[in-house]
Amino acid sequence: MAFAHQETGSITGIVSGLKHPVSGMDHVLAMISVGLWGAQLGAPAVWMLPVAFPMVMAFGGMLGLMGIALPGIEIGIAVSALVLGAMILTESRPPLWFAAALVGFFAIFHGHAHGTELPVGSSGLLYSIGFVAATGTLHGLGIALGLVHRFRGGRLAVRAAGGVVSAAGVFFLVRIFA
Amino acid sequence: MALCLAPKEAHAHLVQTGFGTFYDGVVHLLITPPDLLVAIGLGLLAGLCGASASRGVVFALPAAWLAGEMAGSFFPVTLALPWLTTVSFGAVGVLVAMNANLPRALLVALACGAGLLHGFVNGATMVAAGSDRLGMIGASVSVFLVLTLTAALVVSLRAHWARIAVRVAGSWIAAIGLLMLGWLMRGQG
Numbered sequence: 001m002a003f004a005h006q007e008t009g010s011i012t013g014i015v016s017g018l019k020h021p022v023s024g025m026d027h028v029l030a031m032i033s034v035g036l037w038g039a040q041l042g043a044p045a046v047w048m049l050p051v052a053f054p055m056v057m058a059f060g061g062m063l064g065l066m067g068i069a070l071p072g073i074e075i076g077i078a079v080s081a082l083v084l085g086a087m088i089l090t091e092s093r094p095p096l097w098f099a100a101a102l103v104g105f106f107a108i109f110h111g112h113a114h115g116t117e118l119p120v121g122s123s124g125l126l127y128s129i130g131f132v133a134a135t136g137t138l139h140g141l142g143i144a145l146g147l148v149h150r151f152r153g154g155r156l157a158v159r160a161a162g163g164v165v166s167a168a169g170v171f172f173l174v175r176i177f178a
Numbered sequence: 179m180a181l182c183l184a185p186k187e188a189h190a191h192l193v194q195t196g197f198g199t200f201y202d203g204v205v206h207l208l209i210t211p212p213d214l215l216v217a218i219g220l221g222l223l224a225g226l227c228g229a230s231a232s233r234g235v236v237f238a239l240p241a242a243w244l245a246g247e248m249a250g251s252f253f254p255v256t257l258a259l260p261w262l263t264t265v266s267f268g269a270v271g272v273l274v275a276m277n278a279n280l281p282r283a284l285l286v287a288l289a290c291g292a293g294l295l296h297g298f299v300n301g302a303t304m305v306a307a308g309s310d311r312l313g314m315i316g317a318s319v320s321v322f323l324v325l326t327l328t329a330a331l332v333v334s335l336r337a338h339w340a341r342i343a344v345r346v347a348g349s350w351i352a353a354i355g356l357l358m359l360g361w362l363m364r365g366q367g
Binding site: 058115129132 | 212275348350353355
């Protein structure tokens with residue numbers, strides 16, 4: 001098969017996009033926590049969050065790409081892990097609108113951070129495809145892990161995971177200010 | 179309005195499969211992300227709207243696509259319309275995420291609009307890259323296949339969680355569109 005045109009950077013674009021959400025533990029923990037908390041909250045949150053989150057995060061990414069500055073990005077990302085972990089640890093069940101708003105608020109920070117880091121020579125569209133796919137997969141992983149909360153031991157495990165995420169959020173904050 | 183119509187140089191990926199231009203056209207859809215995303219997105223949307231709506235779309239989109247290609251072939255250029263194609267698949271993604279239950283006529287109209295747009299860009303760029311009308315027919319056939327298989331799969335889904343997964347897929351398509359708009363604005367700036 002001969003490729004009449006081959007855009008260099010296409011492969012690097014999608015691979016960069018796939019790798020970026022998993023490049024930092026702060027991102028990974030927050031994304032998985034969204035799925036965990038959704039599973040803990042149950043329907044309709046368990047599906048509403050994964051439906052809404054990618055779009056809100058992409059909106060944050062769009063702001064970053066447009067050069068619209070958002071203050072305290074790294075602090076917001078660290079706080080997202082702290083707060084979402086705490087929500088899971090304490091089995092908080094706020095109204096759905098509040099949970100969605102909270103997750104959406106943090107999604108903008110994560111999206112903004114991701115949206116400005118395309119390596120030179122990569123394809124923007126392919127990067128976006130890889131990035132969204134990887135983020136969605138992390139959510140799915142969180143939901144799958146969170147399904148164990150239906151069992152008694154699983155409930156404790158999920159809450160413990162929330163505690164770990166929250167502690168990690170504290171660690172990230174300390175690292176920022178240290 | 180001017181921004182939406184702002185053309186950009188297109189990097190036409192014209193794969194030479196070695197089987198002939200018809201098959202080159204078939205493969206062309208699969209390696210052109212905006213076209214593939216709109217075809218999959220409309221398949222998801224049509225499936226969510228039900229079998230009756232899907233029957234209209236599976237013929238309307240490829241037909242409009244072919245008509246757009248034929249029109250575009252009279253304007254062979256190496257320019258794409260990334261703003262419009264991005265908005266088209268992004269909007270379809272939003273509709274899927276929202277589980278929009280569109281009337282059949284509106285869904286068919288949406289498919290026709292998307293087909294004419296993407297087809298026009300296809301026709302213009304494929305001809306400029308050396309393809310012929312047989313290749314364009316191949317691309318339309320590919321659209322038909324992707325659309326029909328996707329819509330049929332979604333129509334067959336009964337479990338609530340499966341339909342949620344379809345909506346999640348739509349949100350992914352919408353998210354890709356939003357990010358792409360950011361890239362385009364960055365490039366324009």
